Amino acid sequence: MDEILVVGCGLSGVVIARQLAQAGYKIHIIDKRSHIGGNVYDQVNEKGIRVHHYGPHLFHTKNEKVFKYLQQFGEWVPYKHKVKAMLQDGRYVTLPVNRETKDIVGEENIVETFFRPYSEKMWDMKLEELNPDILNRVPVRDDDNTYYFPNDPFQAMPKDGYTAIVKNIINHPNIRISLESPFQKSMEEHARHIFNAMPIDEYYDYRYGELPYRSVKFHTINLPMPKLLPVTTVNFTHKGPHTRVTEWKNIPAHGENNQFTTLTYEEPCDYKDNNNERFYPVKDLQGTNRELYKKYQAIPNEKTTFIGRLGLYIYIDMDQAVNAALKTAERFLQKQKKLDQ
Ligand SMILES: Cc1cc2nc3c(=O)[nH]c(=O)nc-3n(C[C@H](O)[C@H](O)[C@H](O)COP(=O)(O)OP(=O)(O)OC[C@H]3O[C@@H](n4cnc5c(N)ncnc54)[C@H](O)[C@@H]3O)c2cc1C
Known part of the structure; x- marks a missing residue:
């Protein structure tokens, strides 16, 4: 055979x-x-x-x-993921947006603070050009839950x-x-x-x-300090090139080191600018x-x-x-x- x-x-x-x-x-x-x-x-x-x-x-x-x-x-x-967004003034708020985040940022500012800069960097398209499915993947909540995947029983x-x-x-x-x-x-x-x-x-x-696909360039660095971030992943709300940063030792079974911490910053780009590494199909x-x-x-x-x-x-x-x-x-x-x- x-x-x-x-x-x-x-x-x-x-x-x-x-x-x-x-x-x-x-x-x-x-x-x-x-x-x-x-x-x-x-x-x-x-x-x-x-x-x-x-x-x-x-x-x-x-x-x-x-x-x-x-x-x-x-x-x-077991591990339940948590994500914070860093506001322009350096404060951290919970993502997906929950009641507390809404109170701090103001309901009327949610789209401009969290969705527009992140999505436009991520997709290199105006928010209005993107398929609404992309935004629907990131819900807005009315409770104080701080988990990123609150509805999934197996994490x-x-x-x-x-x-x-x-x-x-x-x-x-x-x-x-x-x-x-x-x-x-x-x-x-x-x-x-x-x-x-x-x-x-x-x-x-x-x-x-x-x-067409979007890709991401990963920039990984070691810093000589025990820990930097309050949670595993922090999303940026600024207009700079990076969308988010992940601190690996915040995930269980990802190693321990009291002197150094490792972080990976993500910079979205077209897949042709990243050795044809195709990550996200573009949903127009x-x-x-x-x-x-x-x-x-x-x-x-x-x-x-x-x-x-x-x-x-x-x-x-x-x-x-x-x-x-x-x-x-x-x-x-x-x-x-x-x-x-
Ligand atoms: C940045 C990022 C973050 C993600 N985060 C999560 C997450 O948090 N949780 C989650 O559940 N999922 C996540 N995913 C999704 C997850 O990566 C996919 O579900 C999974 O990897 C899909 O597996 P696959 O086998 O379909 O594709 P792949 O893992 O991409 O495997 C395809 C393989 O085919 C090989 N290949 C391609 N072309 C050729 C060729 N011409 N000849 C030979 N080999 C070839 C590639 O080298 C690759 O190894 C994430 C994805 C990305 C891009």
């Missing part, structure tokens, strides 16, 4: 690989990067502090099945990091991995089926044009970009299933990536079962 090819060693690819490996299929995962894990890749730095290479990844979900699935592959420690961080979780997911005798291996069409020839997490427009040589008001994606999606391709945030041109949280991957694997197995009957 020919192998199944999985392009992309991120959460979407590795969960599909694991499910099919357990069902007896031989899997080959390739990734163009030199590490496993895709965007959840993390590592411990020279100061003993764990840093997420592609920005802070906080696991939170309502989906118990997904959390239980991930718990098979390593220990998780935790992997005790030994995300990379260790991914390593355990792919630790199966039916799975082999090739890193620093960019996808080439010739690889499809001998594959029984391909699950592909690469950008769909790149796969089709941009025949209908490019799908008219939906033009989504329409373009649909043209790519409609191209018949029996042997390939596009997966993940780049294959489907969509922003998905980790729990959604795992949930979608479990469903995709299940559909494939059901289809094969019918074919074999």
Whole structure:
């Protein structure tokens, strides 16, 4: 039996690989990067502090099945994320906006203080040009709750990091991995089926044009002090280039160091100004970009299933990536079962 090819060693690819490996299929995962894990890749730095290479990844979900699935592959420690915004005068207020923040800033100033500067930096578009979905992801509350994800019952961080979780997911005798291996069409020839997490427009040589993405440049520094921030992440309300900063040691199981603290500042940019690192699909008001994606999606391709945030041109949280991957694997197995009957 020919192998199944999985392009992309991120959460979407590795969960599909694991499910099919357990069902007896031989899997080959390739990734163009030199590490496993895709965007959840993390590592411990020279100061003993764990840093997420592609920005802070906080696991939170309502989906118990997904959390239980991930718990098979390593220990998780409870952690509920908190975020503050720094006002122009240096004061910190809670985000998402709660009753207290509203009282301090004034209800009439919320959009101009928190949403306009952050969103315009993030997307390089006027607030009015953006799809309202983007703003709807950041609710405004009437209570004094200070948690960032108040409605998600399962919130935790992997005790030994995300990379260790991914390593355990792919630790199966039916799975082999090739890193620093960019996808080439010739690889499809001998594959029984391909699950592909690469950008769909790149796969089709941009025949209908490019799908736009925003990216983020991460600037990580070590400061010679025990701790700087009151919470893990602080968003800026100023017009400077950075949107937010994360202090890693505020997350449990992210290392201890009494002399140094590690912080990562985020500077949004176009993906072409950051080595083609595509992070956030651009949701324009008219939906033009989504329409373009649909043209790519409609191209018949029996042997390939596009997966993940780049294959489907969509922003998905980790729990959604795992949930979608479990469903995709299940559909494939059901289809094969019918074919074999
Ligand atoms: C800045 C940022 C912060 C985030 N924070 C959170 C958070 O707090 N909580 C949360 O739940 N989610 C968060 N997410 C979302 C999370 O990163 C995704 O849900 C998850 O990484 C999706 O996994 P994936 O496998 O679909 O994609 P990816 O992890 O991107 O994996 C795709 C893989 O495909 C590889 N690839 C691409 N093209 C090729 C090619 N041509 N050949 C070979 N390999 C290729 C890439 O190198 C990559 O490793 C965040 C995302 C970003 C960008």
